Amino acid sequence: MKKFVTLGFILFIFAVVAIMLIGSKSKGPNSVIPGPIVKGASTSLNLDLQEIAKHNSINDCWMILESKVYNITQVLQIHPAGADVILPYCGKDGVKGFTTKDSGSGKNHSQNTYALLNNFYIGEVGQTINTGKTNVPTILPDLLRENDEEFE
Amino acid sequence: MDLRNKPTRVWYKFIVLILIVFFPILPWLGMLPLGQRFANFSTTFRSLGQICSLLGFSLFAVNLILITRIKFLDKLFLGLDKVYKDHHNLGGIALVLLLFHPVFLATGLLPIAPKTSLSFFLPLELQRIDLLTGKTALFSMIILLAITFYTKLPYHIWKLTHKLLGFVFPIVMIHILFVNSDVSSNGLLKFYLFFLSFLAIAGFVYRAVLGRYVVKRKEYVIKTVTFFTEKILEIVFSPLNDKIQFNPGQFIYLKIPDISNEDHPFSIISSGNQNEFSLLIKKEGDYTNKLSKELKGKKALIEGPFGNFNYSHYVDKKQIWIAGGIGLAPFLSFAFDLENRKGNINIDLFYSVRDESELVYLKQLKEIEKLKTGFKIYPYISSKQGRLNVNFIRQFSNNCDSVIFICGPALMMSDLKKQFIQKGVSPKLINLEDFNYK
Secondary structure, eight states: OOHHHHHHHHHHHHHHHHHHHHHHSSSSOOOOOOOOOOOTOOSSSOOOOOHHHEHHHHHEEEEEEETEEOOTHHHHHHHEEESTTTTGTTTTHHHHHHHTTTTTOOOOOOOOOHHHHHHGEEETOOEETTTTTTOSSSSOHHHHHHHHGGGG | OOOOOOHHHHHHHHHHHHHHHHHHHHHHHHHOOOHHHHHHHHHHHHHHHHHHHHHHHHHHHHHHHHTOOHHHHHTTTHHHHHHEEEEEEEHHHHHHHHHHHHHHHHHHHHOOOOOOHHTSSOOTTTTTTHHHHHHHHHHHHHHHHHHHHHOOOOOOHHHHHHTTTHHHHHHHHHHHHOOHHHHHHHHHHHHHHHHHHHHHHHHHHHIIHHHHHHOOOOOEEEEEEESSSSEEEEEEEEEEESSSOOOOTTTEEEEEEESSSOOEEEEOOOOOSSSEEEEEOOOOOOGGGGGGGGTTTTHHHHHEEOOOOOOOGGGGEEEEEEGGGGGGHHHHHHHHHTTTOOSOEEEEEEEEEESSEEEEEEEEHHHHHHHHHTTEEEEEHHHHSSOOOOHHHHOOOOTTTEEEEEEEEOOOHHHHHHHHHHHHOOOGGEEOOOOGGO
């Protein structure tokens, strides 16, 4: 058993070091807007409702939460309840579904999920942003503070 | 249960353990389609991380239940010595599973949110109770189990560090409560894990916290203390009130309040169900080195008996008994029991010691040999004849169907067991008394 535990410790240390290296060397949160770069196209984008509504599919999904716009395309891949429950909110305001786990328990998502969401932040509704530029807020969405009591 | 049906009995233990530990996976599997759980790299590693947490937590809880020393476990595991051996092994498996719980979760996030992966290992975030409790519990387990696996602290210090694991368990429970995952959204899973937790905490409190006050022990007085050599002594105990009922080969936990609050296991050398009983002890560690002639008249508290190391299950078969040093203790009780047994027997006792001066009770064993046809004793001095091996034994006892009992140093037992198996003896016929966990 000592050999088994020792092997476990060694693999654990290797894995943690690898994760820390990959995680710290990554260029930043994944807020890059997907899609091909068209030569000669404008490099700025206005995050109005019309623009946001264009990103409404499983391969390109943006969602609004409290006036903040998130590119959650990659989240669809790992969403525990599947992508289908999120799809209706792609290109729209997802507050109702997000804060109630729409078709699930009726409870809000965890603090962990809110923290994860920061990685996909694009900008504020109505904001004009430069494409390819990332911007991560250090303050969590107001939604989290409102719902903090549920976790205490 | 039929005590003689040992091979079947061993499987009962595995079935019970597998049912208890793997049960949480069933409701977890039912919550989402399997395809969704393992749809891609991220979901696969997330699922592996969750499986590790469910199994690791269940094993942790089971391990706390195993330390209760309740009679049911002694029967299910075919001896309390086996319970503690399994406790050690299951503890190691639980630790490794719980180490890989955050590793797999973090790995699953690497392709999509690499920065978030770091949060599983970076220093404590005090405002995040879920991460704070998870990291605290894991870090504590690593330190405390590293002490168990890699250090040789004095027994009473080691035991104190090991007991702290029982206080880590509630921290793990708080982590599960706050992590807001599948557990909290599945009623059956939540109920099961909290029921298991209740049993684990109850077991820990019963044995490790309140043991001194609630565990039933019988009061004896130390009648005589006799030293055969500088290090080997016999202590005779006389009951003050109720006596213990024991079978040959069983052991008890001895506590002598005047020398220590610890209790330690020793094999009974008396034949069975007498008013008084005796222990044969070798002074080897901190506790046994405190034993002296001055103990005569002192009060002793006895818990037990425990153990399933019993020759009488197989009296109709040819038997080989192999004793190494102080491992003679259970075989003495067997031999004294033989004196009262009628019918034919065919038993060879190989008694190995390093030096002739260490031979004890030889005169009494030779007398039983004269009185009891079919019982033979073969003393063996390893400093002159080399380490006892199966080739020597087979010169006198060459029956592949013999039931074999071995008690002695751990290396000797495992070595002899391997040799017997290599010679074609079925492992089911070999019984070891795991003396050395004591």
